[in-house]
Amino acid sequence: MRTLKSFFSLLILLSFSSVYAQYTEVINSNRPGVSKSAFSVGTGVVQLEAGAFTVNEEHVPLNYEVNGFGLDFAIRYGLLFEELELSLDGVYQNDTFTNNNAVIPVEDPRSNMKNFTLGAKYLIYDPYKNAEEAKPNLYSYHANRKFQWKSLIPAVSIYAGANFDTKDNPYTAPDVEGVSPKIMVATQNNFNGGWVFVMNLIKDRIGSEFSDFQYILTLTHSFTPQWVIFGEAQGIKSDFYADNIFRFGGAYLWTRDFQLDANIAFNTKDTPSVFNIAFGASYRLDFHQDKKIDNGNGNDGNFKKKRKKKKKKKEEKVKVLDGFDN
Structure with a gap:
């Protein structure tokens, strides 16, 4: 029984330590969803996230189909500050567009x-920082799983980036090419019981005629230290393309630095209908070093030596007094 209590105490401490700092003891991946966490990977950490997915689309009114595959990747790097993260994200797609309006279907490889x-990305507000009152209760497993109203206040980060689009790209609007800005606000709520809610509000390809607005809502739940499940809703609105995409899946923590994941994505319309299956992995190179903390005693590492020296003088003084008594 004592061993079981020790296990729960250790588990609770680890979960809370990952909440109150940017750097975590285990990998903190954005996968398997497409939303971005409000927190960075931590200074000195290089993280690679990549996956492959199927492409299956069918447009009923226009009578065409799209079938193929895609690859997506993200390289994340934390530097200078715990709140700062640089990232390079990309999605490559290879498919065949089939027009079924003719007597003989016409295929166009793309x-x-x-x-x-x-x-x-930079974290501008962290409600969990210096939250001394939110320390875990090591004597009550249920107390640590109770809902806390303060958890409704999210961590907030802002993101600014640049899109690089090639000319005559079949996957972008006609006037989209070259460099265009992208901005985002990301929020994150960490609830007791292993629940995390992430929200992204995105304005993409700003300045182009077909600039789009997106929202992404992601809810994850870790029901064991290794297994996580998630559900996600993504809304896209522009004059070029509009959709509501839903994703469900899970991830498995293989080691503290390696994660595997899988998910399915679909929508509820036929202009076009979408159904994709994706598999991916995340791996981090951990060069993080904890900063030296000044504990306020003003010592430079010689505190123990000074204590020993004082103790030695005190002992010598006692010996001298004993000599006088004799």
């Missing part, structure tokens, strides 16, 4: 980058 973005 391939290009759907997205290629370089940006930076």
